[in-house]
Amino acid sequence: MQDSLRRFKADIFQALAHPTRIAIIELLEGGELSAGELMERLGMEQANISQHLAVLRSKQLVVNRKAGNQVFYAVRDPIIIKVLALMRRYFQKHLKEALELLSEMDGSSVVQRQ
Amino acid sequence: MQDSLRRFKADIFQALAHPTRIAIIELLEGGELSAGELMERLGMEQANISQHLAVLRSKQLVVNRKAGNQVFYAVRDPIIIKVLALMRRYFQKHLKEALELLSEMDGSSVVQRQ
DNA sequence: ATACTATATTCGAATGTTTGAATATTCCAA
DNA sequence: TTGGAATATTCAAACATTCGAATATAGTAT
Incomplete structure (x- = not known):
């Protein structure tokens, strides 16, 4: 258990271990934003942002909420x-x-x- | 600058993003330990521990002090x-x-x- | 149904990380 | 000065992450 706990922590740090993902979390500190807004503010490829969001989602660092066409993200x-x-x-x-x-x-x- | 700051943070998280390195830091929470003691307590290969210590050193998360034959590590x-x-x-x-x-x-x- | 907008997924190439085995370095003791 | 103990480095194979390009899905409006 000791070790899998550490694997868990390591995975969370891993999820934070990318400048773009840190930027995403920092942008979300002010409240939820749509994937599109994140994309605009970061000025990066749509697919790339979406991939980074997928990493953050898979480690449950962010939660998302669908509203019609859009998906809003927030820090969990x-x-x-x-x-x-x-x-x-x-x-x-x-x-x-x-x-x-x-x-x-x-x-x-x-x-x-x- | 904004971005290189984030690269800096990401690099530190990267350094923490491994179960063995987390274990090392947690062992060092109680005070400094020699590389050998870390090796014993973790029950891992000498070279492997030394490599992980090198990662932690390169990101300055730990400091080390030589005492004769041994090298003592502490969280910076x-x-x-x-x-x-x-x-x-x-x-x-x-x-x-x-x-x-x-x-x-x-x-x-x-x-x-x- | 068709088209449009927003977001997600898949793929493959490039790059980075992790490991054990082998080797090197450094310090101390005999 | 030879030997041994403690630690560090190098190498190469295995594995994981990152990216853009292309494609898929899902919702909305016409």
Whole structure:
């Protein structure tokens, strides 16, 4: 059980482990939005957004509600929003190192190392 | 910037998105441990633990301290521990659905669907 | 019925992650 | 300085994720 609990947590982190999906959750922090609105605000392919929404749905991080033609999405549990808020705090706290990490990831590093 | 911030967050979630790495962080919640102790308690291959530690190090989720022969690891920032604590709350709150999700993942589902 | 709009799914190529086996490094002790 | 213990790295195979293009479904209006 210990291990499958950890698999469960890992799967949720996995679902959060993509910039587009984080953007979706952050957009939904202000309340529910339709798939189309998410698509517009993110400026990405329709299919791509829909695929990311499918990931978030499959891990139950979001719930959806059909209204006629459209499908509205919302974050299922505010705990997830809290998790992202903690991440923001973490980022701010470690801003300097975070920026160094980011530039290394870019391959545009200006950071000294010995 | 908005987007690279999200890439940063996504990378941290990615680092947490593995049961073994979650186990490592949870073991470290009680204080620092050597790589060897982690290996023993997790009962996994030496190389495997070391690789997972390398992932956690590269995203700066843990810090390490060499002491003679050994390397001791610790969680860098308690915020990460808080994140995992939130996940525990989330899990407890959604225990029923979580169990269903887990059994689906196992392929050993006993859950009814229509 | 037909056409239109909104959303979802499937497919395959590209890319990234995970693993154990083998090997390397580092430190200490004899 | 040789040997052993602790840890890290490299490699390649297996597996998973991501993307856009194409296609499917479902609702609404004509």
